Amino acid sequence: MSLLITNAMILTMTGETVTPIHGDLLIEGDLITAVGEVPAEKKAQADEVIDAQGMAALPGLVNCHNHAAMSILRGFSEDLRLMEWLSQKMWPAEARMTQEDVYLGTLLAAAEMIKSGTTTFADMYVFTDSVAQAVIDSGMRASLTRGMIDAPDGQEMRFAEARALFEKWNGAGDGRISVMAGPHGPHTCPPAFLQEIFKLAEEFNAPLHIHLAETTEEVEIIRREYGLTPTEYLKEVGLFDHHVVLAHSVHLTAGDIEILRSANLRGGIAHNPVSNLKLGCGIAPVTSYLQAGLTVGIGTDGPGSATTLDLFEEIKAAAWLQKVQTFDPTALNASQVLHMATREGAKVLALDSQIGTLEAGKKADVILVDTHAAHLRPHHDLTALLAYSANGADVHTTIVNGEVLMKGRKLTKLDEQALIAEIEERAKQITAGI
Ligand SMILES: N[C@@H](CCSC[C@H]1O[C@@H](n2cnc3c(=O)[nH]cnc32)[C@H](O)[C@@H]1O)C(=O)O
């Protein structure tokens, strides 16, 4: 199967800055095989053609941190502190969730992500067979973890599920699924427990994905327990010898940043600006991370804390936060923030050899953003329009691994309305009385 996209304004996201080019893009099978100029005979042979006149073609957006199935809990509990929100609301509700709920919740999130231009997401959750099955059925690409906390109800089940995720699903869906080890966070994972998880990661030669320094409460808990910052604690136990995704990283000191810099950190930070804003967590010093040479991608966090999975909202929030934090409107410019949502995110997830840019040889994860609407005119600066004026609903077409998952805003694989009807029913039962 070959798919030709013609007349697009193409943002390859390959350079230092973004320079849109006008031209065509060819997809053959699951790969991009030509960008800009497509040979005439290949054009003539294309099985399917999409006329992208007035549309921008970008690499599919990469969501570096999610708990997708929590879409079933969206809006259930609002305006609480993180620790209270988790322990009194989310965890009791999650205890009632079944495999089927996690499957449906992840599919609902997938529908939302596909419709807003996200093609890859990194997830941390439970019932990971169901998460993986939803990834397969949705057509998306994902980096999955079984979230691990050291709870009194024992660790065997958790390790068994994490191991099964690696054995059953790593590389599944024609390589669309990759698996990481997922220690939940410094305050939920004591040293011996973390070291067991490192062994699992080493056994499968896999990266890790963890929450880090999300709140001042977490920093205080780790200081009381170990006399260290969360970053110092994770260094002591040896986390930074691995490729690691550090979600949040809001409260890092200059010393913490130096730890990550001098560790030549593989992986990087998953910045979740909207979740941090909404939960009142603080502003992650992204500008300092970039100055230290760290790689920073963008995530949403779960739909419980972020409220939507629209990465275009996160792109804006990320830029605004750095500008206001540094009192400098030149901080985190449009080109930088779009790179964070694409190429840099792919690096954070160790997927940059496959995705993150539009280049021949990369997997065909491509989105078309329709720029005909009033809020995306005139075209003085397409990069700035996409970063600062566009939103998820402007995405016209979403392609993953060469397969069209949405065209003209219609999902091709998922029945959005049927899904919504099922979810409404279950959501009421899960949350009743909590
Ligand atoms: N609770 C699971 C393990 C963790 S999975 C991932 C967890 O992250 C939780 N979570 C969601 N949003 C956040 C956040 O913003 N910070 C920290 N944890 C979160 C979510 O409630 C979920 O329980 C167990 O019993 O084994």
Ligand SMILES: [Zn+2]
């Ligand atoms: Zn999270």
